[in-house]
Amino acid sequence: MRWLRPLATFFAVTALLIGVTLAVPRAASAGGRDDRHGAGGRECVTLTDPAPGSAGADGITGGPGGTWFSRGGSVDRITHAGTDVFAVPDAATADVGALASAPGGPVWFADRGNGRIGSIDARGRVTVYPIPASAGATAKPQDIVVDGRSVRFTDETGNTIGRLDPRSGTVTTAVVPTAGSAPAGFARARDGALWFTERAADKVGRLAVDGTFREWPLAAGASPTDITADQDGAIWFTQTGVDRLGRIDRAGRLTEYPRVGGPVGITAGPGRALYVSLFNDGSLVRLDASGRETARWHLSGAAGPRRVAEIDGDIWTADAANDLVYRIHPDCTQPWVSADIATRSQAVLDTLAADAPGCSVAFAEKGDVVWTGVRGLADVANAIPITPRTIFDAGSVAKQFTAAAILLLAQRHRLNLDDTLADHLDGFPAWAQTVTLNQMIHHTSGIPDFYGIFDAKGYWRTDHVTQQMIVDALRAAPALDFPPGSQWVYSNSNYVLLAEVVAKVSGVDFPTFLRRQIFDPLNLNMVVDAINPIPGRAVNYDMDTGVLRANDNERWEPIGEGALQTTPSELVKWADNYRRPRVGGPQLVAAQLGDTVEIFPGGPRYGAGLFVGADGRFGHGGDWLGFQTGFWVSADQTRSATVSCNSSAIDINDIGGQLNAIWVNPPA
Numbered sequence: 008m009r010w011l012r013p014l015a016t017f018f019a020v021t022a023l024l025i026g027v028t029l030a031v032p033r034a035a036s037a038g039g040r041d042d043r044h045g046a047g048g049r050e051c052v053t054l055t056d057p058a059p060g061s062a063g064a065d066g067i068t069g070g071p072g073g074t075w076f077s078r079g080g081s082v083d084r085i086t087h088a089g090t091d092v093f094a095v096p097d098a099a100t101a102d103v104g105a106l107a108s109a110p111g112g113p114v115w116f117a118d119r120g121n122g123r124i125g126s127i128d129a130r131g132r133v134t135v136y137p138i139p140a141s142a143g144a145t146a147k148p149q150d151i152v153v154d155g156r157s158v159r160f161t162d163e164t165g166n167t168i169g170r171l172d173p174r175s176g177t178v179t180t181a182v183v184p185t186a187g188s189a190p191a192g193f194a195r196a197r198d199g200a201l202w203f204t205e206r207a208a209d210k211v212g213r214l215a216v217d218g219t220f221r222e223w224p225l226a227a228g229a230s231p232t233d234i235t236a237d238q239d240g241a242i243w244f245t246q247t248g249v250d251r252l253g254r255i256d257r258a259g260r261l262t263e264y265p266r267v268g269g270p271v272g273i274t275a276g277p278g279r280a281l282y283v284s285l286f287n288d289g290s291l292v293r294l295d296a297s298g299r300e301t302a303r304w305h306l307s308g309a310a311g312p313r314r315v316a317e318i319d320g321d322i323w324t325a326d327a328a329n330d331l332v333y334r335i336h337p338d339c340t341q342p343w344v345s346a347d348i349a350t351r352s353q354a355v356l357d358t359l360a361a362d363a364p365g366c367s368v369a370f371a372e373k374g375d376v377v378w379t380g381v382r383g384l385a386d387v388a389n390a391i392p393i394t395p396r397t398i399f400d401a402g403s404v405a406k407q408f409t410a411a412a413i414l415l416l417a418q419r420h421r422l423n424l425d426d427t428l429a430d431h432l433d434g435f436p437a438w439a440q441t442v443t444l445n446q447m448i449h450h451t452s453g454i455p456d457f458y459g460i461f462d463a464k465g466y467w468r469t470d471h472v473t474q475q476m477i478v479d480a481l482r483a484a485p486a487l488d489f490p491p492g493s494q495w496v497y498s499n500s501n502y503v504l505l506a507e508v509v510a511k512v513s514g515v516d517f518p519t520f521l522r523r524q525i526f527d528p529l530n531l532n533m534v535v536d537a538i539n540p541i542p543g544r545a546v547n548y549d550m551d552t553g554v555l556r557a558n559d560n561e562r563w564e565p566i567g568e569g570a571l572q573t574t575p576s577e578l579v580k581w582a583d584n585y586r587r588p589r590v591g592g593p594q595l596v597a598a599q600l601g602d603t604v605e606i607f608p609g610g611p612r613y614g615a616g617l618f619v620g621a622d623g624r625f626g627h628g629g630d631w632l633g634f635q636t637g638f639w640v641s642a643d644q645t646r647s648a649t650v651s652c653n654s655s656a657i658d659i660n661d662i663g664g665q666l667n668a669i670w671v672n673p674p675a
Contacts, residue, residue: 051375052304053395055085055332063327066106069318070114071129076325076332077103082116082127085332088543089394093131097121105193105314109153117148117160124148124158124171136176141165150193152201161190161203168201168214183212184220192234192244202242204231211244211255223261225253233314237275239296245270245283252283252298264298272315272324276337282322284312291315291324291335306333306349348669349378355665356382363555364548364633364654365393366662369575370670371647374583376576385545385653387555398544398572399651401636402629405535405571407599407616408521409502410448412509414598414615415524415591421512424448431508434482442491444508447501448615449604453487456498457565460484468632471562474537477503495606495613499568502616506567517566528590532577537563537570544572547633550656558632569631575649582640582647585625596644600625628659635659639667 066077073086080098084091095101095118102120113126118135122145125135138146138160147163158171166188167180183190188208195201201214205222209229212222225231230248237243242255245266252264252273268285276282280301281294289311293302306312312324312333322335352368359365365383369376379395416422422431422444429439438453446452457477466472481500488496506517513520518535526533534541547558564570588596603612603619611618611625619625623642629635636651637659648670650663 051336051377052306053334053376053379055090055334055394063330064325064332065314065327066104066116067314067316067318067323067325067332068106068108068114069316070106070108070127074318074323074332074334075106075108075114075127077106077116078330079103082106082114087396089391089396091131093127093133095125095127095133096135105148105150107151107153107158112153115151115153115158117151119147119149122146122148122164124151124160126173134173136171136173136178138162138165138169138171138178141167149189149191150203152193152195154195154201159193159195159201161193163189163191166190168203181214181218181220184222185210185212188212192232194234194236194242196236196242197240202234202236202244204234204244206230206232209248211242211253221259223255223259226251229253232271233273235273235275235281237281237296238279243273243275243281245273247271247286252294254298262298266292271313274315274317274322276317276322277320278337280337282315282317282324282335282337284315284324286311286313291322291333293337302337304335306331351669352378352666353380353382355662355669356380359383359657359662362390363387364545364652364657366650366652366657366659367393367395367397367399367575368650368666369395369579369648371576371579371582373586373645374580376579379576383653387546387548388557393545393653395576396543396574398541398574399636399653400544400547400569400629400631400634401571401573401578401638401651402569402631402634403499404578404627404629404636404638405567405569406502407627408525408535408571409505409509409517409567410599410614410616411525411591411595412517412520413444413448413505414595416509416512417598418591418594422508428452428504428508431511432478432504436482436485438484438487442487444505445602446491447505449495449602449613450497450501451492451495451604452498452501453489453491453493453496454481454498454500454504455484455488457481457500457503468558469560469562471564473564474503474506474566477565478507495604499565502568503565504567509567525590529581529584531573531581533571533573533581535566535570536572537566541572545634545653547631548654548656549633550654555654555656561632563632569629571629575636575651578636578638578649579647582638582644585640586644630655630659637663639663 064076068075073084075084080101081092081094100120101118103116103118105117108114113128116125123135123137127133141164144164148160149163151160160169162169166183169180171178185208188205190203191206192204199216203212209225210222228248229246232245232247234244240257244253250267252266254262269287270283271286272284274282279296283292289306291304292300295301312326315324322337324333359382368380370378381393383393385391385393385397417424424445425443427440428442442452460480509520510517549556585596599615603614611620617625617627626639628637633655638649640647652659
């Protein structure tokens with residue numbers, strides 16, 4: 008095979024448009040606002056699936072360069088570029104749990120396995136401080152608080168509240184009054200007092216600045232776990248054993264609230280809200296200052312999220328059982344999908360190999376990305392995993408943007424859709440005077456596909472083929488394949504030439520026009536580029552010879568028909584412009600979806616760079632030298648989905664079909 012001809016895009020998307028309805032389920036909302044985030048949307052919940060390891064994600068905190076979480080023998084950092092892994096000394100016996108940090112300082116961790124406290128700076132340099140054994144038993148630090156120039160911690164083995172002075176490395180301790188109480192969760196109040204949970208004794212304790220203790224007894228079996236101080240100075244804590252939350256106000260009065268689902272982690276967030284992880288329910292809930300639930304996000308199946316942290320206005324939680332890390336934007340008022348759907352959707356991706364090229368998926372509702380899932384490697388040679396921010400070449404999904412550019416210029420009376428190709432581009436044969444821009448948009452022009460032209464000339468995928476070479480080859484085409492308007496035949500040449508028309512009429516190059524007129528106004532992280540390396544882009548792989556092969560020597564540079572570099576999340580955000588058109592207004596959407604032509608009897612029709620189903624659902628596919636993307640939008644334009652993969656060996660039609668089927672009939 009000389010190259011991968013991107014003509015199969017039609018078949019994958021039309022199969023789904025005919026057979027499956029895309030329907031993201033709705034859940035009870037915490038508010039009635041619809042216009043939540045302005046142009047471009049955002050992810051309500053972002054999932055990170057760390058590299059496989061022996062232990063799942065546990066503690067979590069903000070720190071230098073990103074968000075940090077612990078995983079047994081390592082402390083990992085999530086950045087925009089991916090995940091950095093920093094192994095701690097004696098990693099085989101380490102059991103790193105709680106993390107904490109202070110602005111401008113390192114990240115501190117509690118190593119339960121080796122009885123020590125440690126720190127990691129921005130460069131990944133690790134320093135450890137042993138905790139003296141108690142009665143010959145290794146210390147087991149449970150939680151930590153960075154308190155000025157010292158680090159405070161709870162030690163289950165010693166039944167103490169400890170203080171580490173990093174400058175001298177000395178550790179001092181204060182013994183909790185109730186013997187064997189197993190101090191665990193830890194929090195610092197506004198007055199400087201340290202609050203802690205006593206799991207084994209079913210109590211909550213307070214260590215005042217003057218060194219005095221006070222304890223509050225709870226119901227038998229309460230097993231209090233995590234604790235936090237809210238903005239009003241009250242103390243909140245989870246009682247995992249009896250499905251309750253507890254609140255102690257500044258006067259020391261205890262109030263309890265039922266909270267079914269296994270409350271474990273708790274943290275104070277923006278706007279006086281509290282966020283609680285429900286381990287058994289696989290959810291995160293938001294509460295107001297009175298303990299009333301105001302929002303719920305379903306994250307995973309049972310045995311799910313545990314520790315919770317507020318980092319730069321977002322809420323993060325780690326799911327040790329499933330080795331996942333979630334970021335939740337609390338101002339997204341549309342709650343996430345059900346735990347069942349999330350689990351089943353990820354299970355579809357997990358049928359792909361973890362150590363091979365894979366896929367990234369995003370679902371959105373009304374411009375908010377409500378689920379992302381990933382599987383596989385962005386770069387097999389360097390074992391770099393795919394993340395929700397991995398960039399893919401979206402192939403022919405780009406055609407809707409090219410069509411939109413032509414339609415925008417028509418709105419502004421810079422051109423007319425009934426103009427012929429010869430009205431805007433010179434040097435073409437007489438047939439260019441018979442082909443209209445509207446026919447080119449709808450693939451009814453009869454212009455031959457340039458891939459066939461270069462195939463006939465003996466070009467390989469490794470040969471250098473520029474945009475200008477393609478245009479020149481089309482100028483040399485002696486005739487059309489059929490009379491314009493007489494039939495529908497997919498031809499990438501239409502969109503290469505439309506991109507040239509956009510540049511000629513607008514006076515700026517095609518990628519710049521899209522950036523200025525569409526991408527920037529909608530705050531979309533997209534770029535049209537067929538030439539330059541794109542940071543964060545996956546490596547694309549072919550299997551056409553039976554052996555996995557990286558397409559790192561591709562040298563074809565067409566634009567207009569493809570070359571859109573972006574992520575699935577950005578594509579589903581773009582889809583909201585069809586529901587609420589900020590760019591182009593309703594006139595643009597009507598032109599893209601309303602003016603369609605028949606492809607074949609009983610099949611979908613073709614609009615302006617989009618396949619449109621009989622029931623109003625629409626989308627497009629794309630493939631380019633191993634990259635594959637499927638893009639779908641519901642008939643009411645409120646819901647969208649995108650799947651992007653980086654290998655031609657993956658059956659994206661099967662993956663997309665399974666994912667869509669899951670979202671068709673959600674559980675009540």
